[in-house]
Amino acid sequence: TGIAFVGPDASVRETFTLGEDYCIHSIAWTGSEVVAAWHGYPGEAGINVAAFAPEDGASRDLAHFGSVNSSGTELVWTGSIMALFFTDRGVPPSPYGEVPYLATIPLDGGAPTQVSISDHPDFASFSDPIWTGSEIDVALVKWFGSTIEVDLVRLSLGGERLADDFPMEDHMLFAWTGSEYLVTTSDDRTGTWEVYVNRIGACE
DSSP, X not given: OEEEEEOTTSOEXXXXXXXXXXXXXXXXXXXXXXXXXXXXXXXXXXXXXXXXXXXXXXXXXXXXXXXXXXXXXXXXXXXXXXXXXXXXXXXXTOTTOOEEEEEEEETTSOOOEEEEOOOOSSOEEEEEEEEOSSOEEEEXXXXXXXXXXXXXXXXXXXXXXXXXXXXXXXXXXXXXXXXXXXXXXXXXXXXXXXXXXXXXXXXO
């Protein structure tokens, strides 16, 4: 497993090799470095985060989160701080399911932080984190037995709720346009399953 920087002429400019026991799950470009998050770590299982620079071939470790029971990573670049979402069942594994976390990683050498974004007692996960320019928004997925509830959650970089969670039915994907959210849903209201795009204003 590794990272390769490819030039406009399709030539490989720089290559970083991580090893055979890794699996990269998310990358983000900061304008000067690629930040990658992957599972597997020398001597310690969990999620490792590191930065790789194509210009001088330098790399640097940034943070390590979670446990052997961590899964699912998404990186979001805010312009100054890298945000990382992941889930973890802990050690020993929690019988109640996974807990989603928001971690923040200053790229200037500051200390990383992490906070749980759900107090749901059963299985919970996340989807589609986005940076609006002032806050991190994410779909929080909660399981109640065989029933799934999905909420749009607006967070500060410290993990504080900025508004009440907004329920979304049959969430698939959502995106930020700069002034509103676009949310895709699917249902069979016409007798056949179809996909719809919904516009949601960013109300305070």
